[in-house]
Amino acid sequence: MTQGVALTADELAGVMDRAVCLHDAAAVNDALDRLARDITGQMADLRPLILGVMTGAIVPLGRLLPRLDFPLEVDYIHATRYHKTTTGRDLVWLARPQTPLRGRHVLLVDDILDEGHTFRGLLEHCREEGAMSVRTAVLADKPNAGRVPGLAADFVGLTVPERYVFGVGMDYKGYLRNADAIYAADPVDED
Ligand SMILES: O=P(O)(O)OC[C@H]1O[C@H](OP(=O)(O)OP(=O)(O)O)[C@H](O)[C@@H]1O
Numbered sequence: 001m002t003q004g005v006a007l008t009a010d011e012l013a014g015v016m017d018r019a020v021c022l023h024d025a026a027a028v029n030d031a032l033d034r035l036a037r038d039i040t041g042q043m044a045d046l047r048p049l050i051l052g053v054m055t056g057a058i059v060p061l062g063r064l065l066p067r068l069d070f071p072l073e074v075d076y077i078h079a080t081r082y083h084k085t086t087t088g089r090d091l092v093w094l095a096r097p098q099t100p101l102r103g104r105h106v107l108l109v110d111d112i113l114d115e116g117h118t119f120r121g122l123l124e125h126c127r128e129e130g131a132m133s134v135r136t137a138v139l140a141d142k143p144n145a146g147r148v149p150g151l152a153a154d155f156v157g158l159t160v161p162e163r164y165v166f167g168v169g170m171d172y173k174g175y176l177r178n179a180d181a182i183y184a185a186d187p188v189d190e191d
């Protein structure tokens with residue numbers, strides 16, 4: 001299910017102009033280096049199965065993998081709840097991993113942890129499928145009052161404020177995932 005509106009190039013240029021850069025490209029690079037170091041420290045001996053949470057994980061996962069120098073497998077999992085809008089709804093499953101999870105040490109990698117309903121659903125799935133352990137890594141953590149109680153990522157790259165953010169995998173209404181820094185949309189663009 002895909003909702004949201006088709007945005008013109010002019011409208012997107014306006015969103016970019018009004019946005020505030022929260023973490024520039026250098027800060028994102030440093031955060032990915034740190035994430036890789038922390039993940040390596042905990043998981044290098046576990047031959048983990050890394051699951052990218054589509055679609056937002058594409059950029060952070062693609063940039064993280066070459067920084068991980070140990071045996072690992074990669075697959076993907078696809079559940080979504082924002083549907084190209086700025087408001088989360090029910091989690092809709094689009095694809096479950098093809099790799100059996102039983103007995104595996106799993107690392108879920110996503111672009112952002114916001115209210116946490118996505119991770120809650122994915123963690124439950126991995127545990128039901130018999131994963132031996134499940135850890136979570138996000139490029140951006142957005143602490144907020146609506147967070148699923150007790151839910152936190154094991155590995156966090158950067159913290160972002162309670163604004164709608166985009167770039168480095170995170171979308172603005174389906175666009176701007178390819179921006180190479182993390183931006184906060186102006187409040188006028190949040191609806
Ligand atoms: O913590 P939550 O409030 O659940 O939000 C986080 C999720 O929302 C985004 O996915 P989205 O549903 O927008 O799909 P996308 O990955 O295709 O952007 C993001 O990539 C996370 O998976």
Ligand code: HPA
Nearest residue numbers: 114163164165166170171
């Ligand atoms: O702030 C956000 N930006 C992009 N995608 C998201 N998914 C949840 N929150 C966000």
